[in-house]
Amino acid sequence: DPKLQSIDVSQLQIQKSTTPKDVMPHDQLVFGRTFTDHMLSIEWTAGDGWLAPRITPYQNLSLDPATCALHYAFEAFEGMKAYKDRNGDVRLFRPDMNMKRLNKSVSRIALPTFDGDAFIDLLKRFCKIEERFIPSARGYSLYIRPNMIGTQRTLGVGPPGSALLYVIASPVGPYYPTGFKAISLEATTYAIRAWPGGVGASKLGANYAPCIVPQMQAATRGFHQNLWLFPGVDERTGQQEDFVTEVGTMNLFACIRSPQGKPELVTAPLDGTILEGVVRDSILALARERLVPEGWTVSERPFTMRELTEASSEGRLMEVFGSGTAAVVSPVRNIGYQGKIIECGLPPDKEVGEVTLRMLDWITGIQYGDETHEWSVKV
Ligand code: COI
Numbered sequence: 001d002p003k004l005q006s007i008d009v010s011q012l013q014i015q016k017s018t019t020p021k022d023v024m025p026h027d028q029l030v031f032g033r034t035f036t037d038h039m040l041s042i043e044w045t046a047g048d049g050w051l052a053p054r055i056t057p058y059q060n061l062s063l064d065p066a067t068c069a070l071h072y073a074f075e076a077f078e079g080m081k082a083y084k085d086r087n088g089d090v091r092l093f094r095p096d097m098n099m100k101r102l103n104k105s106v107s108r109i110a111l112p113t114f115d116g117d118a119f120i121d122l123l124k125r126f127c128k129i130e131e132r133f134i135p136s137a138r139g140y141s142l143y144i145r146p147n148m149i150g151t152q153r154t155l156g157v158g159p160p161g162s163a164l165l166y167v168i169a170s171p172v173g174p175y176y177p178t179g180f181k182a183i184s185l186e187a188t189t190y191a192i193r194a195w196p197g198g199v200g201a202s203k204l205g206a207n208y209a210p211c212i213v214p215q216m217q218a219a220t221r222g223f224h225q226n227l228w229l230f231p232g233v234d235e236r237t238g239q240q241e242d243f244v245t246e247v248g249t250m251n252l253f254a255c256i257r258s259p260q261g262k263p264e265l266v267t268a269p270l271d272g273t274i275l276e277g278v279v280r281d282s283i284l285a286l287a288r289e290r291l292v293p294e295g296w297t298v299s300e301r302p303f304t305m306r307e308l309t310e311a312s313s314e315g316r317l318m319e320v321f322g323s324g325t326a327a328v329v330s331p332v333r334n335i336g337y338q339g340k341i342i343e344c345g346l347p348p349d350k351e352v353g354e355v356t357l358r359m360l361d362w363i364t365g366i367q368y369g370d371e372t373h374e375w376s377v378k379v
Contacts, residue, residue: 004103007042007118011052012125019057026135029173031326032143036130040122040167043151044112050165053122055129058168064153068160073206074150076105079325081141082127082169082379084134085369090127090379093325093367095120097278098146105202106148110159119146119165124379126167133171138368139180143172143326175249175326176224181351182333183322185247186223187305188214189338193228193248194273200245201272211248223336225249225322230273234304241304242337245273250322250330251280254308255345255355257316264297265355279323279363282375286362291355305337312342319353320344329360 017037024034035058042053068074078098083091099116107113123144127134134142146167150160174180191214193207194200200207214226229242245268246252253267265287268274287298311317320332331352335342346353352360365371369378 004113004115005044005049006115007050007053007122009053009118009121012055012122013052014055014125014129015057016129017057023133024171026137026140026171026173029135029140029171030177031172031175032170034170036133036142036169036171038126038129040126042114042122042165044163044165046161050112050114055126061164061166063151066153066155067150068152068154069149071155072150072157073204074109074111074152074160074163075205076102076109076111076148077203077205078102078144078146079203080123080144080146081172081325081367082134082144083141083368083376084136087369088136089369090131090134091367091369092120092123092127092377092379094278094282094375095123095377097281101203101276101278102146102148105204108199108202109150109204111148111150111163114165120377123167126169127379130169133169135171135173137173138364139328140171140173141367143170145169172326175324175328176330178224182331182346183224184222184333185225185227185335186218186221187229187242187244187335187337188218188226189229189242190214191226192230193226193245194230196272198273201270201274201276203275207275208248215248218336221336227252227335229305232302234302239306241306243302243304244268244308246275247322250324250327251275251277252320252322252332253280253283254303254311254320255318255353256307256311257318259314259316262295262297263291263318264299265291266299266301266303269300269302277324279325279328282363282366283323283329283359286359290362305342308335309337309340309342312344317342318345319356321353321356321359329356329363331356 152160366373
């Protein structure tokens with residue numbers, strides 16, 4: 001894309017850490033709490049574009065207190081993972097999708113675009129340097145967090161004249177403290193995550209902080225996450241409904257059997273309020289390839305809490321699961337809604353349903369290189 005601003009990979013400067021950290025045993029990892037030895041940084045100015053990329057020891061940033069990111073939320077990020085395959089090779093999963101999405105996110109908030117292919121080259125160099133931190137146990141990986149901030153020193157609200165794109169990495173296991181267990185969602189009716197015409201589809205930090213107070217309130221009632229709804233009129237019935245959107249930390253899928261007995265995998269359409277998940281897209285593609293021949297319908301369509309409630313009470317809600325880079329494929333046990341609990345098809349003694357598990361196996365099989373697939377990119 002000629003509009004993307006170039007990064008000169010040949011200018012990469014590498015300064016290795018002289019105080020290597022210990023690698024923590026994978027079963028002691030808490031999501032996003034420990035970091036590798038190094039970080040990758042590239043500064044940008046409106047006059048000079050992207051400057052020489054640098055890999056340096058992991059260190060604090062030095063920012064002027066007036067830095068625009070700290071005042072007006074000029075910040076966008078990505079979530080990606082590096083996996084170690086059984087030969088010990090390192091793999092990324094669909095990194096081109098993350099580059100496209102980050103370019104889309106930063107463009108929305110007047111931050112500079114960048115050449116995604118050049119950035120993937122740098123990420124590969126970075127992953128090689130941090131290779132010893134990548135856990136090889138299944139379900140574990142190196143979480144990679146590219147982050148772009150506006151660094152202009154000004155209290156004036158305008159396009160930042162300088163920016164910083166940097167990457168840190170954290171060895172991780174499951175995202176939720178419950179481990180590989182089914183979670184409970186509270187369908188939130190008093191707060192809205194994203195609006196039509198808003199920025200819900202962009203991966204901006206500003207989409208996340210406002211979700212924490214509702215999450216804390218849901219936690220007091222025993223729920224792990226919120227399920228974000230959007231109220232609207234169902235065109236098919238003319239009735240006011242709560243439409244299911246996403247979880248904030250993941251997209252949401254439901255497996256619903258129709259009254260006629262036909263199974264459907266459904267998720268909300270990308271209408272601008274839904275984060276355009278890489279795993280979401282992968283699940284849809286795999287479902288179209290592998291579930292449709294078994295008689296499934298795969299739908300990106302608006303669906304409502306009424307539909308889930310009715311399907312659950314009639315025994316037709318087969319499974320519900322979330323998808324995300326951090327969350328991978330996470331089974332959902334139940335959803336609290338208007339003071340009632342909607343059971344999502346999981347027997348009490350089970351943590352994951354059959355379709356959810358198959359999807360998890362397909363996705364992780366590709367991510368860890370067990371299945372040869374163009375989505376898995378060797379470092
Ligand atoms: C991811 O899945 O990578 C995300 O960015 C979600 C975040 C809650 C960790």
